[in-house]
Amino acid sequence: IAIAPSQLQQQQIFLTKEQQHYLGRVLRLREGDRFIAMDGKGKSWLAQLTGEQAQLLESISVETELPVSITLMVALPKGNGFDEIVRCCTELGVTCIAPVLSDRTLLHPSPQKLERWRRIAAEAAEQSERSFVPTILEPVTFSTGLSSAISNLSLVNSQQYICVARGEFPHLKDCLQHQGQEKIVIATGPEGGWTTQEVENAIGVGFQPVSLGRRILRAVTAPVVALSLITAACEV
Ligand code: SAM
Numbered sequence: 001i002a003i004a005p006s007q008l009q010q011q012q013i014f015l016t017k018e019q020q021h022y023l024g025r026v027l028r029l030r031e032g033d034r035f036i037a038m039d040g041k042g043k044s045w046l047a048q049l050t051g052e053q054a055q056l057l058e059s060i061s062v063e064t065e066l067p068v069s070i071t072l073m074v075a076l077p078k079g080n081g082f083d084e085i086v087r088c089c090t091e092l093g094v095t096c097i098a099p100v101l102s103d104r105t106l107l108h109p110s111p112q113k114l115e116r117w118r119r120i121a122a123e124a125a126e127q128s129e130r131s132f133v134p135t136i137l138e139p140v141t142f143s144t145g146l147s148s149a150i151s152n153l154s155l156v157n158s159q160q161y162i163c164v165a166r167g168e169f170p171h172l173k174d175c176l177q178h179q180g181q182e183k184i185v186i187a188t189g190p191e192g193g194w195t196t197q198e199v200e201n202a203i204g205v206g207f208q209p210v211s212l213g214r215r216i217l218r219a220v221t222a223p224v225v226a227l228s229l230i231t232a233a234c235e236v
Contacts, residue, residue, distance in 0.1 A: 002040045002122045002133060013037060013047060013054040020052060036062065040122065040133035062131040066093040068234050069183045071152075072227065073145050075102040075190035076109060077219040085223050086117045086136065090124035092227040096135045097121070100145040104192035109139055142187075142198055149185050150205050158183040160207040163226055165193055165216050172210040172226060176233040184230055188222040 001022065007014050015023070023029045029049050037054065038044040044062040047054040072089055076082055076099050086097060099117075101108065117136045125133040140148070149160070161172060163186065176184075187202060194202075199209060212225050 001035065001037055002126050003037050005039065011056045013056065015052055015054060023049060036060070036129060038062065038131050040125065042131050044131050062129060064128065064130050065132060066231065066234055067236070068230075069095040070227065070230055071096040071098060071149060071183070071185045072223055073098045073100050073142075073149060073185065073187040074223050075100050075105050075142065075188065075194070075219070076139060077190060078106045081220040082113075082117065083120055084220050086120045087124045088224045089227050090121045090130070090134050091128045092224070092231050093130070094134050094227055095132070096137065098137045098145050098149070099139040100142045100187075101139055102142045102190055102198055103195045105190045114138060143201060146202060146205055156182040158185065160185045161210045162187045162194070162199060162202040162207040163189065163212055163222055164199055164209045165189070167209070167211075169209045169211045172212055173229050173233065175208060175210055176230060186226050186230070188226060189219065191219050
C-alpha cells in the first residue's frame with residue numbers, strides 16, 4: 001500500500017479506513033500477515049498487520065521501475081478516458097503524466113479531476129507494486145506543456161516524440177534508442193488529432209513525429225501502445 005508521511009510514527013503505520021478495507025477485505029490479510037508499504041517516492045518496507053495499524057519490519061528494495069524516466073503528454077480525451085490512461089500508463093511504468101489542452105481538445109476538466117487522477121495513479125502504483133507513484137501535472141495548454149517539457153530537459157540525454165496518426169512517419173519502435181538515454185517525452189493527441197500547427201510547433205522544439213502503426217488508434221489506446229513499446233525497448 002502507498003502511505004503518506006503523516007501516517008508514519010516511529011516504526012508504526014496508522015492505517016486509514018480505506019487501507020484497512022483494502023488489506024482486510026480486498027487482499028484478505030489477517031492479523032500478523034505481511035505486506036509491502038511504500039511512500040510513493042522510492043522507499044519501500046515489509047510491514048506486518050497489527051489491528052488498525054501496521055508495524056514496519058524492514059526496509060526493502062523493490063525493483064519495479066524502468067531504467068528511463070518517461071513523461072507522457074496527453075491531449076485530454078473526452079469523457080472519463082483520461083482515468084483509463086492514468087491507470088494503464090501507471091501500470092506500464094510512466095514517470096510523469098502531463099495532461100494538455102490542445103486546439104481540438106473537447107474536455108476542460110474541473111479541479112476535482114486532478115485529485116481523482118492522482119488517486120487513480122496511487123492505486124495503480126500500489127497494484128503494480130511500483131515504488132514510485134507517477135506525478136500527474138495540472139492541465140496546461142499544449143504550447144505551455146511543450147515549453148516546460150523542453151526546459152526540464154536541459155541537462156539530460158533525452159528523446160522527444162509526437163505521435164501523429166496520419167502521414168509517413170517512422171514507427172516509434174524503430175526510433176527508440178535505449179542506450180544511455182535518461183528521459184523520454186512522448187505526446188499523443190485528442191480524438192480529432194493534432195492540428196498541423198501543433199505538430200510543426202512540436203517539431204520546432206525538437207520533437208520527432210512518429211507512427212504507432214497503420215491503424216488509427218483511439219485517443220485512449222495510443223498512449224498505452226506508446227508506453228508498451230517504450231517498456232519493451234527499455235526493460236532488460
Ligand atoms: N482523426 C484523427 C486524425 O486523423 O489524426 C485521429 C486521432 S487519434 C483518434 C488520437 C491520437 O492518437 C492522435 O492524435 C495520435 O497522437 C494518436 N494516434 C492514433 N493512432 C496513431 C497511429 N497509428 N500512429 C501515431 N499516432 C496515433
